[in-house]
Amino acid sequence: MAAHIVFLMYHELELAGRTLCQSEPGYVRYILPLETFRAQISWLKQSGWRGVNVSEALRYSGEPGVCITFDDGCETDLIAAAPVLRELGCNATFYLTSGFLGTPSYLSADQVRELDAQGFEIGCHSMTHPYLSDLTDPELKREIADAKLQIETILGHAITHFSCPGGRYDERALRTARQAGFASVANSQFYANSPSTNPYELGRVAMLRNLSLEDFADTCRGHGLWKKRLQHEARRGAQRVFGNRAYDRLRAVLLGEPRQ
Numbered sequence: 161m162a163a164h165i166v167f168l169m170y171h172e173l174e175l176a177g178r179t180l181c182q183s184e185p186g187y188v189r190y191i192l193p194l195e196t197f198r199a200q201i202s203w204l205k206q207s208g209w210r211g212v213n214v215s216e217a218l219r220y221s222g223e224p225g226v227c228i229t230f231d232d233g234c235e236t237d238l239i240a241a242a243p244v245l246r247e248l249g250c251n252a253t254f255y256l257t258s259g260f261l262g263t264p265s266y267l268s269a270d271q272v273r274e275l276d277a278q279g280f281e282i283g284c285h286s287m288t289h290p291y292l293s294d295l296t297d298p299e300l301k302r303e304i305a306d307a308k309l310q311i312e313t314i315l316g317h318a319i320t321h322f323s324c325p326g327g328r329y330d331e332r333a334l335r336t337a338r339q340a341g342f343a344s345v346a347n348s349q350f351y352a353n354s355p356s357t358n359p360y361e362l363g364r365v366a367m368l369r370n371l372s373l374e375d376f377a378d379t380c381r382g383h384g385l386w387k388k389r390l391q392h393e394a395r396r397g398a399q400r401v402f403g404n405r406a407y408d409r410l411r412a413v414l415l416g417e418p419r420q
């Protein structure tokens with residue numbers, strides 16, 4: 161197991177008195193209070209584990225560590241996560257949805273440059289956050305290649321890592337990412353990565369708000385991922401049977417979300 165590394169997937173963080181970007185239960189499920197996040201990163205430090213970004217993780221040093229990633233580009237990346245990570249000596253990759261930048265509660269272009277200047281890694285999470293497997297080829301190019309250019313224009317340098325919105329992708333999406341110059345694509349399937357993992361199919365474990373510190377430690381060690389994978393595959397099965405849209409409506413009903 162020495163060269164295996166688990167990639168953690170975070171989203172927005174919850175701060176006292178601050179309204180979240182979205183309020184549906186299906187979204188909030190993935191939102192950790194800042195104190196929970198701090199406790200997790202503190203556990204890493206106390207345990208002598210490193211928290212690294214995607215480029216560092218893909219070197220597979222074999223040292224005890226996890227890869228820390230954030231999706232969507234919420235402003236809490238800079239105002240909440242980054243200070244904790246810096247204080248505790250960790251790095252991370254922030255995958256941004258380029259079309260959300262500058263809208264309320266998401267990072268502004270200046271804030272993206274600030275994260276970059278602090279030494280964190282910036283990646284891409286599409287332009288408008290669609291399910292990639294639902295898109296036509298021209299739409300894929302826009303969501304992957306054009307989004308990459310938008311973020312690079314803000315930063316003034318290249319970015320090389322992409323993560324799939326909603327974890328959905330297909331062969332065409334991966335080919336488009338490769339052709340656009342991305343060196344890796346992360347999904348949200350529950351497996352640890354190793355030198356034999358295809359860099360265009362990097363697994364990541366979603367951090368859920370109800371995860372205990374004990375479960376967090378187990379996740380970092382790669383323990384019990386098979387159970388999460390089974391649950392995930394049951395959901396994917398439902399998505400395949402019902403289709404993405406119908407699945408989202410079904411999930412909204414089951415989680416008690418308001419009908420849209």
Ligand SMILES: [Zn+2]
Pocket residue numbers: 231232285289324325326
């Ligand atoms: Zn996302």
